[in-house]
Amino acid sequence: MATIPIPSQVYPPGVIALPQTPVPVGIDRAHLTLDAVQWTDPQTLLSVQLWLSYDSGVTWLPGGGGTARGEPDRRGKTGLPLTTVAFMWTWPEPDNPNRRVKGTLTLSGGSLQTSGVLTLE
Amino acid sequence: MPLGLGISEAASTSAGTSITTAGATSTSGSAVVLGGTWTDTSNFTSFTDSNTNTWTQIQTELTGAAHDSRSYYAQNITGGVGHTFTLTINVSDFVSIWAVEATGAATTGVLDQSGRQDDVASPFTSPAVTTVDADEFLVGFCLSDSTSNPATHTAGNSFTKLDEIVNGIDFWTGASAYRIVTATGTFNTTFTVLGAGAAHGWIATLKAVPADGQSNYGTASADPGLHMQILARFP
Numbered sequence: 001m002a003t004i005p006i007p008s009q010v011y012p013p014g015v016i017a018l019p020q021t022p023v024p025v026g027i028d029r030a031h032l033t034l035d036a037v038q039w040t041d042p043q044t045l046l047s048v049q050l051w052l053s054y055d056s057g058v059t060w061l062p063g064g065g066g067t068a069r070g071e072p073d074r075r076g077k078t079g080l081p082l083t084t085v086a087f088m089w090t091w092p093e094p095d096n097p098n099r100r101v102k103g104t105l106t107l108s109g110g111s112l113q114t115s116g117v118l119t120l121e
Numbered sequence: 122m123p124l125g126l127g128i129s130e131a132a133s134t135s136a137g138t139s140i141t142t143a144g145a146t147s148t149s150g151s152a153v154v155l156g157g158t159w160t161d162t163s164n165f166t167s168f169t170d171s172n173t174n175t176w177t178q179i180q181t182e183l184t185g186a187a188h189d190s191r192s193y194y195a196q197n198i199t200g201g202v203g204h205t206f207t208l209t210i211n212v213s214d215f216v217s218i219w220a221v222e223a224t225g226a227a228t229t230g231v232l233d234q235s236g237r238q239d240d241v242a243s244p245f246t247s248p249a250v251t252t253v254d255a256d257e258f259l260v261g262f263c264l265s266d267s268t269s270n271p272a273t274h275t276a277g278n279s280f281t282k283l284d285e286i287v288n289g290i291d292f293w294t295g296a297s298a299y300r301i302v303t304a305t306g307t308f309n310t311t312f313t314v315l316g317a318g319a320a321h322g323w324i325a326t327l328k329a330v331p332a333d334g335q336s337n338y339g340t341a342s343a344d345p346g347l348h349m350q351i352l353a354r355f356p
Contacts, residue, residue: 031288036136050142060201062144068137069213076135077160077187077268077293086135086291089143090284092128094255097194 001121002027006034006105008032008115016105018050020057023091027120030064030101032087034116036074044070044110048087050118057100061104064089068087070112089095124258124301127151127222127238129207131284133292137215142172142220144203152226153198154179154325156219156262158293159191163214171205178253179232183321185239188215188293190264192237194247197228217286219297223258226329235259237323244277247322248308249272256329257297257302261310261322264295269316277311287315308313 004018015100066087074082090113093099101120130142147153148264155168155176161184168176175194182188200222207220219306236248265272269288273294285296294317298310310324 009262030182030290033291050143055341059129062141062205064132064143065139065141065207066134066137067139068134071213074136077266077289082136084135085137087133087137087140088286088288088292089132090130092130092145103260 001119004118009112010111011107013107013113018103020102023058023101023120025097026094027063028094029088029090029121031119031121032116034085034114036085037083038113039057039070040072042069042071044112045108047068047106050101052091053100054093054096054098055099063101069070070110091105122225122330124223124225124256126164126223126299129283129297130220131218131286131297133286135215135216135291137216138241139207139209139211141207141217142218144205146202147198147200147204147222148198148224150197150228151197151207151222151224152194152231152327153220153222154194154260156190156192156264156297156323157208157217158188158295158321159210159216161185161187161189164211166209166211168193169207171203172199172201177212179235179325180190180237182261183237183239185319185321186268192262192323192325194232196231215293217293217295219262219284219295219296221260221283221299223327225330226258227330229304230257230305231327232330233326235325236333237321240322242320244311244313245317245320245322247310247324248325249307250326250328251307252302253304258327259300259302259308260325261298263310263312263314263320263322264293264297265314265317265320267294267314267317272317274315278309280310292293
C-alpha cells in the first residue's frame, strides 16, 4: 500500500497536482478520498484525472477520472450525512514494477476547502 | 480469431456526477459490454468512451429498491491504447461502472441473448438465457446493495470473476464475470456477495465471428470471375 496526501487548505480555482509516485507491485486499485465537510457551493466543479505509466514515467495513459460538485448536504447509501467524497478505479498490470501514477484535481467555478488522500491498494 | 477476453475495468464514486475507468489497450473490431449502477434517486445520463464508439442498450433500465442499473454494448469497436469508459448521471451521487471486452466477437449482430433481474435472495442470479450459436462469449454483472467492506463476490456456474468493487461503505458494490462456451445451452450468472440483500443480475451473450467466412463476403477477389460464377450458381 502507498498513499499520496492532499494537504488541508482552501484551494482556489485551478489545478492541484498529485506528484509522480511509484506504484508498488501488487496494487490493483486506487482509492481517492476527499473531505467534503466544508463543501458548500454547488457551482464549484471538481474534475479528477489520474495518469498511469507502465514504463517508469516515459509515457502516460489515463489512470481513471471523475467529476463532482462542491455541493453540501450529501447523503450516504444508508441516508446518513456523507462527510467525504470518494473515487475508486481498478488498475491493470499489478505485476509491473515500472508503474507510476500522477494526477490532477482541477477546480472551476469556485474554491474548495478540502483535504484528502490517494491510497494505492 | 477465437473468442477471448480483452480488457476489463471498473470504477466508482461515492458522490460524483461521472466516473471514468482507467485506460487500457482494447482491440479494434472487438465488442465491449458496459454495466453500471447508481442510486435510484438519480437519473442515468450516458455511457460514453474515449473512442466515441456507438453504444446500444441491452434490455431496459432495471429499477431496484435502492439502486438502478443499465447495460450497453458496442460492436466492431474502435479500440486502441488508453481506452476509457465513462458513466454520467444527472446529480452528484453513488455511481459504479464495469467494462468487459470480448475479442473475436462478431462485428455485426454480436448480441445474441440477454437478461436481467433484481434478485433479493442469495445466490444472486441473472435470468437464464438459451444461446443460438455454439461459440459465444458470456458477460455477467452482479450489482449489489452490500454495505460491507469487503463485499466479496464469488461467481458460480463456471463464470470467471473479473473486476469487483468491494467497498460497500463508500460505493455501490458489484462484480463482472465472463465465460466462453463452445456449445449451445442455457446459461445464467450466479454470485454470492458478502452483506448483500439484493443484487441486479445481468447476462449478455455475444456471438463469435462466423467460422464459415461470411464476414468476408463482399471483399475484393483476386479473380473477378469467381464472383460471376457464384452469382450464376445462386441467382
